[in-house]
Amino acid sequence: xxxxxxxxxxxxxxxxxxxxxxxxxxxxxxxxxxxxxxxxxxxxxxxxxxxxxxxxxxxxxxxxxxxxxxxxxxxxxxxxxxxxxxxxxxxxxxxxxxxxxxxxxxxxxxxxxxxxxxxxxxxxxxxxxxxxxxxxxxxxxxxxxxxxxxxxxxxxxxxxxxxxxxxxx
Numbered sequence: 001x002x003x004x005x006x007x008x009x010x011x012x013x014x015x016x017x018x019x020x021x022x023x024x025x026x027x028x029x030x031x032x033x034x035x036x037x038x039x040x041x042x043x044x045x046x047x048x049x050x051x052x053x054x055x056x057x058x059x060x061x062x063x064x065x066x067x068x069x070x071x072x073x074x075x076x077x078x079x080x081x082x083x084x085x086x087x088x089x090x091x092x093x094x095x096x097x098x099x100x101x102x103x104x105x106x107x108x109x110x111x112x113x114x115x116x117x118x119x120x121x122x123x124x125x126x127x128x129x130x131x132x133x134x135x136x137x138x139x140x141x142x143x144x145x146x147x148x149x150x151x152x153x154x155x156x157x158x159x160x161x162x163x164x165x166x167x168x169x
Contacts, residue, residue, distance in 0.1 A: 023108070030099040033087070035159045042149040049145050056134050063135035070139040074146025081107055081147065082154025089162045091169070096159045111143070 059067060084101040 017112075028100075028102075028105070030086075030088070030097045033096040033098040033155065033159055035096065035156060035163070038152045038156045038159075042145070042152050045145050045148050049141050052138065052141055056138060059135050059138065060131070063131055063138070066131070066135065066139045067142050070143040071146040074143035074148075075150040076146075077107060077111075077143075078147035078150030078152075079154050080104075082151040082158070085151075085155065087155075087158055087162060089166050091166055094163050094166050096162060098155065098159075111147075 081100070081104040084104045086099045086101065087096055089096050
């Protein structure tokens with residue numbers, strides 16, 4: 001018999017909201033951008049996606065189309081979030097600092113909220129849409145892959161350009 005503890009429904013929303021809140025607070029202040037480490041987050045999330053996909057059956061044609069659209073949308077949102085970030089460079093030390101814009105932080109919160117809204121809809125409608133729940137959640141994982149990868153690539157390009165200009169000037 002499956003017994004759900006009282007209040008467990010709230011915890012499934014509260015804990016991720018707290019994590020997102022902490023991430024937003026952490027990103028609200030300017031931080032030193034370590035250009036040489038920008039590849040780590042995309043690599044980690046790509047490895048997580050590969051591991052998740054290795055445990056899932058191949059997606060249907062609709063699931064594959066949804067996956068491609070999710071990566072594309074994630075890349076577009078990641079590029080926008082990367083462009084919305086503010087960078088400064090110290091002309092003497094060439095240290096780049098970054099600060100994510102409030103809109104960029106709201107974007108992450110919006111994606112988080114959308115995922116939970118769609119999760120409730122998908123629980124009852126996945127079969128009607130000819131998707132499995134795994135295909136729907138895989139798409140959100142791929143959205144995150146596209147978002148993080150494009151954002152870090154945009155940051156890397158901008159930071160390298162700023163450093164080159166500071167060294168030349």
